[in-house]
Amino acid sequence: MHNFINRQETYQEHLVSAGTVLEVRTSPMPYGGLVTSYTDITERVLAEEALARANENLEQRVRDRTEELTKVNEQLEAAKKTAELAYQDKTRFLASASHDILQPLNAARLYSSTLTDRFTDGDPEDRKLVSNIEASLESVEEIIGAVLDISRLDTRAFKPEISTFRLDDILNPLRVEFTPIAKEKGLKLKIRSTDVCVRSDRRLLRRLLQNLISNGLKYSTKGGVVVGVRKTKNNMANIEVYDSGIGIPEKQQELIFKEFRRLDDGARIASGLGLGLSIVERISKVLGLNVALKSQDGKGSRFSVAIKEAMSVPVAEKQAQPRAIVSQLAGLNVLAIDNEPQILEGMESLLRTWKCNVVTAPNAQEAAKVIYSSKTQPDIILADYHLDQGTGIEAVVHLRWKFGVHFPAMLITADRTAEVRAEATDKDMEMIHKPLKPAVLRAHLMRCKAALGES
Numbered sequence: 001m002h003n004f005i006n007r008q009e010t011y012q013e014h015l016v017s018a019g020t021v022l023e024v025r026t027s028p029m030p031y032g033g034l035v036t037s038y039t040d041i042t043e044r045v046l047a048e049e050a051l052a053r054a055n056e057n058l059e060q061r062v063r064d065r066t067e068e069l070t071k072v073n074e075q076l077e078a079a080k081k082t083a084e085l086a087y088q089d090k091t092r093f094l095a096s097a098s099h100d101i102l103q104p105l106n107a108a109r110l111y112s113s114t115l116t117d118r119f120t121d122g123d124p125e126d127r128k129l130v131s132n133i134e135a136s137l138e139s140v141e142e143i144i145g146a147v148l149d150i151s152r153l154d155t156r157a158f159k160p161e162i163s164t165f166r167l168d169d170i171l172n173p174l175r176v177e178f179t180p181i182a183k184e185k186g187l188k189l190k191i192r193s194t195d196v197c198v199r200s201d202r203r204l205l206r207r208l209l210q211n212l213i214s215n216g217l218k219y220s221t222k223g224g225v226v227v228g229v230r231k232t233k234n235n236m237a238n239i240e241v242y243d244s245g246i247g248i249p250e251k252q253q254e255l256i257f258k259e260f261r262r263l264d265d266g267a268r269i270a271s272g273l274g275l276g277l278s279i280v281e282r283i284s285k286v287l288g289l290n291v292a293l294k295s296q297d298g299k300g301s302r303f304s305v306a307i308k309e310a311m312s313v314p315v316a317e318k319q320a321q322p323r324a325i326v327s328q329l330a331g332l333n334v335l336a337i338d339n340e341p342q343i344l345e346g347m348e349s350l351l352r353t354w355k356c357n358v359v360t361a362p363n364a365q366e367a368a369k370v371i372y373s374s375k376t377q378p379d380i381i382l383a384d385y386h387l388d389q390g391t392g393i394e395a396v397v398h399l400r401w402k403f404g405v406h407f408p409a410m411l412i413t414a415d416r417t418a419e420v421r422a423e424a425t426d427k428d429m430e431m432i433h434k435p436l437k438p439a440v441l442r443a444h445l446m447r448c449k450a451a452l453g454e455s
Contacts, residue, residue, distance in 0.1 A: 012041070021045045105144065105435045109137055110346030113438035117353045135177070137435070160201035160286055164310045167196050167229055167239070170206040174227075178213050187217060188224030196229050196237050199310040200287055208283045208291075209239065212303045215277060216243030223300070231309070239305040248295040329442070330355035332449050335371070335378035337361050337395055338412075339388045347382065350438060356445070363387055364395035368402055378407055380448045382441075383429075385413035385420065393427050408448055412436060 013022045023039040115130045175191040182189035191213075198205070209227070216225040223244025230238045284291045284305070295301035334356045336347045344360040351358045359374055361367035371377060381399065383392030396409040411424045414434040424431045432440055 012045070013038075104342070105137065105140060107340070107342040107346045109134075109435045109438070110343070110350050112137055114346070114349045114353050116438075117350075135180075160204055162199060162201055164197060164199045164313055165202050166313060166315065167194050167198060167237075168315075170202060170209065171227065174206070174210060174213060177210075178217065178225075182217055182224060185217065185220075187220055187222070189213075189217070190224070190226045192226075192228040194229040195312070196231065197310045197312050198237070198307050200289075200307065204283050204287060205307075208280050208287075208289075208305065209241070211277065211280050212241040212305075216241055216245060216301070216303075219243070219245035220300075221245075232306075235309045237307055237309050239307060241303045242300065243302075244300045247297045247299045248293070248301055249297045250295075329445055329449055332356045332445060332452075333376055333379040334358050334382060334445070335361070335367060335380075335407075336382045337363065337367055337387070337392060338384040339363065339386070340384070343384065354442070354445075363389045364398040365389070367395065367399060371399075371403065377403065377405060379452055380445065381407050381409040383409060383411055385411055385415055393423055393429065396429060397427055408451070410441075410444055 010023065010025045013024050014020075015022065019042070020040060021042045023041045025037045025039075027035045029035060112130065112133045116127075116134060171191050171194070175189070178189055213225055213227060220243050225244075226242045228240055228242075230240060232238055280291060280303075283289075290306045292304040292306070293301065294304070332354075334351055336344055336351070336358060338344050338347070338360070339362050341362075344362070348358045348360055357376070359370045359376075359378070361370050367381075381396055383395050385392045387395060392411050392413070396407065396411075400406055406428070409427075409429045411420075411429045411431045412434060413420060413431065416433060421431060430444060432444065
C-alpha cells in the first residue's frame with residue numbers, strides 16, 4: 001500500500017515464492033483515488049538477465065583469448081629469434097667446417113697440379129694417371145661443394161648467379177665426366193647435344209643434372225643412362241634423364257627426395273648417404289624448376305626438369321690453354337702464408353714448377369723475418385684466411401704497414417660469406433676460393449706479372 005500511495009511510478013515487483021516479476025504502474029485519478037495496472041514481465045526480465053550474463057561471459061572470453069594470442073605471439077617471436085640465431089650459428093659453423101674439410105683437398109690439388117705440369121711432355125701413361133687423379137679430386141670437390149652449398153641454401157646465405165647460357169655448355173662436361181664411370185660399370189651413357197639456351201644458375205643446374213646422371217649410373221646394373229632435351233609448348237623445354245636402373249615404386253617416389261633416405265633395393269646395389277636426390281629437390285626449389293619423376297619398380301626411371309627457354313647465345317669458341325707457362329711467370333717473387341705445412345709445401349712445389357721465386361711462412365711475424373733474410377720483397381702475397389694467429393687479411397695489412405709497401409695480395413679461403421669478401425675488397429685483396437684451381441691462380445699471377453712489367 002505504501003508503494004501505491006507514495007511512489008506513484010512504474011516499478012517491478014518480484015514475487016520470490018512464485019518466481020514471477022510484475023511491472024506495476026500507478027496513476028492518480030483527477031478527483032481522488034488511484035488506478036493500478038499489473039503486467040507479468042517475467043520472460044522479458046529473464047531474457048535481459050541472460051543477455052547481460054552472455055555479454056559478460058563474451059567479454060571475459062575475449063579477454064582470455066586476447067591474453068592467449070599475446071602469449072602465442074610472444075612465443076612465436078622468441079622462436080623466430082632462436083631460429084635466426086641458429087641460422088647464424090650454422091653459417092659460422094659452415095665457414096669453419098668448410099675450411100677444415102677443404103684444407104687437405106686443397107693440398108692434394110696443389111700436388112696433383114705440380115705433377116700435371118711436370119708430366120706435360122712425359123710418358124702418356126703417366127699423364128693419364130695424373131689426369132685421373134685430377135679428375136678424382138674434382139669429383140671429391142664437387143661432392144663436398146654440394147653439401148656445403150646445400151647447407152648455405154638452408155641458411156639463406158647462398159644466392160643463385162643467374163645468366164643465359166647454352167645447355168650444351170654444361171652437358172658436354174658432364175659427358176666427359178661420366179663416360180669413364182659408365183664404361184667402368186659396363187654401362188652406356190648417351191648425352192644428346194642440343195641448341196637450347198636457358199637462363200638459370202649454370203653451376204646449380206649442372207649440379208642438379210650431375211646428381212641425376214650419377215644416380216642413374218649408380219643404380220643401374222645393365223643398360224645405361226640417356227640424357228636429352230625435348231622442346232615443349234610455351235617456350236619450355238624438358239631436360240630428361242632416363243636410366244635402366246631398379247626403378248622406384250610409386251608409393252616411395254616422394255620418400256627418395258628426403259635426406260638420408262634410400263630404398264632397401266638401392267642400398268643393396270650401391271653405397272651412399274642418400275643425399276643426391278635431396279640436393280636435386282633443394283636446387284630445383286631455389287631455381288624455381290619443376291622436377292618430375294616417372295618410374296616403375298624394376299623398369300628404370302625418367303627424371304624430367306622443366307625449364308624455360310631463353311634467347312640463343314653464340315657458341316663459345318674453344319681457346320686452347322697454353323701448355324708451357326714457365327716463361328710467363330719466371331722470376332715472379334711470391335710470398336705464401338698458411339698455417340698448414342702441407343699446403344705451403346704443395347704451393348711451393350707448384351710455384352717452383354712455374355719458375356717463380358717462392359718463400360713461405362705460417363704467419364705475419366715469420367713472413368717479415370723471411371723477407372728480411374731473403375733481402376727480396378715479394379711481388380705478390382698469397383695468404384690463407386684462417387691462420388693460427390689472426391687472419392690472412394690481418395697478416396697482409398701488417399706486412400704492408402711494416403715495410404711501407406702496398407704489396408699486391410690474394411686471399412685464399414673456403415669461406416664464401418659476404419663479410420669476408422667485403423673485408424678483402426676493402427683491403428684491396430683479390431679472393432680465390434678453395435679448393436684452389438691452379439688455372440685460376442695462374443691467371444691471377446700472370447696479371448700480376450703483367451702489371452709489374454707495365455710499372
